[in-house]
Structure formats: C-alpha cells, structure tokens
Amino acid sequence: MAGKSQQMGVSIEEIASVSKEAAAGIEQTSVSSQQTSSSKEEVSRSSEELARMAEELKGLVRRFKI
Secondary structure (H helix, E strand, C coil): CHHHHHHHHHHHHHHHHHHHHHHHHHHHHHHHHHHHHHHHHHHHHHHHHHHHHHHHHHHHHHCCCC
C-alpha cells in the first residue's frame, strides 16, 4: 500500500511538472501572437503611409509632364 501511495505521489508530481511546462508554452505562444499582431499593425500603418506618399509623388510628377 505504501508503495502505491509513493508511486501515486510521483505520478502527481510528474503531472504537475508537465502542466507547468504546458502553461509556460502557452504563455510563450501568447506573447508571440501579441508580437505578431503588433507587427502586422505596424506593417499596415507603414503600407498606408507609403500609399499616401506614392499618391503625393504622382501629383508632383504630373507637373513635369510635357
């Protein structure tokens, strides 16, 4: 009986350890997702700014057409 209790205790410790590792993995995934989202927003803003600048440049170039 004592052997089974000890074995059960070891199993519970292993489950707890695996659970902690899984939680750390989930946290890392969450952080990566947030960084990716932030990067996407930055790229979107940059694209919009470049489009605006391209339109402005087209307007300036039109002045030089012969």
